[in-house]
Amino acid sequence: MEQQAILIxxxxxxxxxxxxxxRTKMLMHLIEQPHTxxxxxxxxxxxxxxxxxxxxxLEKYQLIRLVKEEVRGGNVLKYYQAVARGFIPADHLLNLxxxxxxxxxxxIEVLDRAKTRVLTAPERSFAPSSPDVENWESLSxxxxxxxxxxxxxxxxxxxxxxxLEVEHDASTDETDQKLYYVMATAFExxxxxxxxxxxxxD
Numbered sequence: 001m002e003q004q005a006i007l008i009x010x011x012x013x014x015x016x017x018x019x020x021x022x023r024t025k026m027l028m029h030l031i032e033q034p035h036t037x038x039x040x041x042x043x044x045x046x047x048x049x050x051x052x053x054x055x056x057x058l059e060k061y062q063l064i065r066l067v068k069e070e071v072r073g074g075n076v077l078k079y080y081q082a083v084a085r086g087f088i089p090a091d092h093l094l095n096l097x098x099x100x101x102x103x104x105x106x107x108i109e110v111l112d113r114a115k116t117r118v119l120t121a122p123e124r125s126f127a128p129s130s131p132d133v134e135n136w137e138s139l140s141x142x143x144x145x146x147x148x149x150x151x152x153x154x155x156x157x158x159x160x161x162x163x164l165e166v167e168h169d170a171s172t173d174e175t176d177q178k179l180y181y182v183m184a185t186a187f188e189x190x191x192x193x194x195x196x197x198x199x200x201x202d
Contacts, residue, residue, distance in 0.1 A: 003031075007063070007084035014061045015093050019102040022046070023054050027063065027082055028109045034067050034079035055080055063087070107185055114183045121181070137180075144192050156186065 009015050017023060025044055029035055037055055041048040058064040059080070068079040087106075089099045129136055147155070163182070 003082065004084040006086045006088055009087055009089045009093060011061065012093060012096070012098075014063060015089055015096065015098050015102060017057055017061050018063065018087060019098045019105065020054070021105055022050075023058060024102070024105045024109050025112075026051070026054055026058065027087075028106075028113055030058075030064055030080055030082040031085050034081040036077050036079055038077075107187070110183065110185065114181075117181050117183075137178075142194070144189070144194055152186075159184065 009018075018027060022044070026040055029040060029043060035043075037048055037051045040046075040055075041051045044051070055064065059066070062083065064080045064082050066078055067081045070077040070079070089096075089102075093099055125138055145152075145155075
């Protein structure tokens, strides 16, 4: 199944469905690859019956779809996948409480998935290769910035452009490439935790 890059949520019911924390967790897995109800139940440590209920709700509002069926040992295994890699509310839904809840929950799940990727990455990913952290093939960095909203949007636009540039850089041979995981979150906060101008991390 070809996933859309972004699905615009036009219905309030769609937004309400994904504002549920369990469904957000499920969607994170289904965005990455197809899963059966049993696979999700094992990964999330939840009963299969509960997972199937949530799968029906997600499918009902066209957020996931059945992409494959396999017969194994007399059982029919149904694989579901998210219809898009991202979900954004339409303009008329932007100011609803459910929108804010769903967005906050999605950030939490992205961070949780990042923790999983760190824990399952090979040991070599965290082996310092030089006394200079700028030469390391890993990055862990937190930064608090005082910016105007316009400056912040300029920064996020440039960051996305940089990701696209390196993703589609054809100047290197594929045999020299490695697979890197990159994750970023950025949002307004009310109080600083770090001393002014001081970075946290490497």
